[in-house]
Amino acid sequence: xxxxxxxxxxxxxxxxxxxxxxxxxxxxxxxxxxxxxxxxxxxxxxxxxxxxxxxxxxxxxxxxxxxxxxxxxxxxxxxxxxxxxxxxxxxxxxxxxxxxxxxxxxxxxxxxxxxxxxxxxxxxxxxxxxxxxxxxxxxxxxxxxxxxxxxxxxxxxxxxxxxxxxxxxxxxxxxxxxxxxxxxxxxxxxxxxxxxxxxxxxxxxxxxxxxxxxxxxxxxxxxxxxxxxxxxxxxxxxxxxxxxxxxxxxxxxxxxxxxxxxxxxxxxxxxxxxxxxxxxxxxxxxxxxxxxxxxxxxxxxxxxxxxxxxxxxxxx
Numbered sequence: 624x625x626x627x628x629x630x631x632x633x634x635x636x637x638x639x640x641x642x643x644x645x646x647x648x649x650x651x652x653x654x655x656x657x658x659x660x661x662x663x664x665x666x667x668x669x670x671x672x673x674x675x676x677x678x679x680x681x682x683x684x685x686x687x688x689x690x691x692x693x694x695x696x697x698x699x700x701x702x703x704x705x706x707x708x709x710x711x712x713x714x715x716x717x718x719x720x721x722x723x724x725x726x727x728x729x730x731x732x733x734x735x736x737x738x739x740x741x742x743x744x745x746x747x748x749x750x751x752x753x754x755x756x757x758x759x760x761x762x763x764x765x766x767x768x769x770x771x772x773x774x775x776x777x778x779x780x781x782x783x784x785x786x787x788x789x790x791x792x793x794x795x796x797x798x799x800x801x802x803x804x805x806x807x808x809x810x811x812x813x814x815x816x817x818x819x820x821x822x823x824x825x826x827x828x829x830x831x832x833x834x835x836x837x838x839x840x841x842x843x844x845x846x847x848x849x850x851x852x853x854x855x856x857x858x859x860x861x862x863x864x865x866x867x868x869x870x871x872x873x874x875x876x877x878x879x880x881x882x883x884x885x886x887x888x889x890x891x892x893x894x895x896x897x898x899x900x901x902x903x904x905x906x907x908x909x910x911x912x913x914x915x916x917x918x919x920x921x922x923x924x925x926x927x928x929x930x931x932x933x934x935x936x937x938x939x
Contacts, residue, residue: 633728
């Protein structure tokens with residue numbers, strides 16, 4: 624088994640299974656993605672002195688495993704699937720199975736040694752679950768409120784009843800989110816600092832606390848890249864291509880997009896900054912992304928320094 628002083632492990636995660644690969648070892652170990660097998664897996668990793676586990680961000684299937692790894696003090700890095708896929712393509716690997724993916728993730732872990740994620744507390748995981756649930760309900764309400772031109776008069780009362788039920792159901796996660804953030808000092812501190820910036824409401828604040836726990840602990844370039852608002856170069860020789868944003872956490876970027884859109888239209892200071900960008904012949908979308916990037920870096924500094932928003936210094 625693994626004897627190296629640096630033991631890198633890649634785990635391919637699906638709804639039902641966990642495929643585990645140690646870099647440099649051919650055998651793949653299979654576990655079920657349930658509480659009992661995750662406990663067995665943690666013991667197995669500890670016995671083999673694992674120094675780094677890398678998993679893909681699967682949209683939620685990885686959360687229970689990541690929480691268990693955090694509790695066992697096993698360093699874990701959650702990586703965007705595109706990075707793993709690009710790494711495989713760079714090696715000329717086009718085939719894709721769960722076992723091959725696990726091997727490739729283990730090789731990625733050993734070669735690039737991505738920085739482990741900050742451990743998520745049980746409270747933070749609960750907040751994240753509540754935020755996810757609230758988002759699901761909001762999307763269902765939006766879907767039901769969409770025009771139904773083909774809906775017969777007999778069906779429309781049912782749609783209205785369902786919308787009313789969903790609106791009432793949304794109150795549950797909202798109340799639990801509010802209670803949790805009021806009773807957890809660190810969450811409360813972050814939320815109050817974030818909300819001191821006009822344009823950030825309670826919903827956006829709870830999303831940022833839940834889905835961007837690194838806020839305040841990274842430098843401005845890394846936090847912008849994590850959200851996915853950092854511009855990437857596209858230059859080759861004498862050619863200078865358009866800078867584009869990509870990657871990052873799409874959910875938090877969408878949330879922050881709406882907050883910034885509100886700020887540039889209804890907050891005089893952000894509106895002035897936005898108009899200044901437009902006056903320099905920036906495209907509207909480019910100007911808005913620039914505002915998003917400045918906004919998130921300001922919030923990052925605020926949380927880091929434990930200071931509320933100050934327009935004079937922030938917008939200088």
